[in-house]
Amino acid sequence: MRYLSYLLVALFCCTTYATDTKYVRVTAGAHPYVLELIELALSYQKEHYKLEYVKNIPTQSRAIRLLGKENGIDIFWSVTSFERENMARAIRLPIVRGLLGYRILLINESHQVRFSKLNHISQLQSFHYGLRHDWPDHDIFVDNKLSVNAFHTLSGALNMLRSNRFDAIPISVLELPDVLKSYKTYAEQALLFYYPSAVYLFVDKENTQLHSILQNGLNQALLDGQFEKLFNQHFAQLITDLSLEKRTIIELKNRSLPPSAPLDNSQLWYKK
Known part of the structure; x- marks a missing residue:
């Protein structure tokens, strides 16, 4: 009889725990850093949260439209814009500390000497840059009066680069290691393009309620150092390997960044 009582208590506890678990739906296949950061933000709550992964959401435009829907997701992450902040509620904290706005050029190795002598954007206006038609920096480069040729596939663009159809392809530092691993190409060694860019979580x-939970959780992670610790675990080695600190920075304006971005809070941004 006593054993049965213990068993019933145990079953009740397990049922209560399962019932109290709250599920938050996210897109499957995301970068581990983003998922770990969301889990970190949720961990400051008394309730137990668990991520539920939703498959077959192919595009960002599709994902943001599925926020809160019955067969959709609860959290979306992307580079912010006026349009996206009108469509969804943003947690205005740049989760990759602006690192997505740092670009390194793919060039022909034989042209390295030409680039090594440059240090100002005015010197770069005579070069031709290949950018995919739907990349956010396509319009940014055009807006900064740089000559841009649009392309549709990176493999095709690399062939155009080799044949000197254009001089360089700017690639995000977050994506560069995979590009160099997948393609036989060369990363320019001296320059680092930068424009302010914020990747936010959206609900x-x-x-x-979820907006408040994520906002408060991320703020607490900033205060206790867990946000920076997680960022360094994923990106400190990348920053070292790409010698970001040693490169000459070329700054671009980004008028597509909403003025609400917290650019004045240096704690939120990586600066070389």
Whole structure:
């Protein structure tokens, strides 16, 4: 009889725990850093949260429209824009500390000497840059009066680069290691392009509760150092390997960044 009582208590505890678990839906296949950061933000709550992974969400435009929907997701992450902040509720904390706005050029190795002598954007206006038509930096480069040729596939663009159809392809430092691993190409050694860019977490506009939970969790992670610790675990070696600190920075304006971005809070941004 006593054993049965213990068993019933145990079953009740397990049922209560399962019932109290709250699930937050996210897109499957995301970068581990983003998922770990979301879990970190949720961990500051008394309730137990668990991520539920949703497959077959092919595009960012599709993902943001599925926020809060029955067969959709609860959290979306992307480079912010005026349009996206109108469509969804943003947690205005740049989760990769602006690192996505740092670009290194793919060039022909034989042209390295030409680039090594440059240090100002005015010297780069005579070069031709290949950018995919739907990359956010396509319009940024055009807006900064740089000559841009659009392409549709990176493999085709690399062939155009080799045949000197254009001089360089800017690649995000977050994507560069995979590009260099997948293609036989060369990364320019001296320059680092930069424009302010913020990747935010977004939730459905009506979901003020989840917005508050994520905002408070990320703020607490900043205060206790866990945000920076997680960032360094994923990106410190990358920053070292690409010699970002030693490169000459070329700054571009980004008028597509909403003025609400917290650019004045240096704690939120990586600066070389």
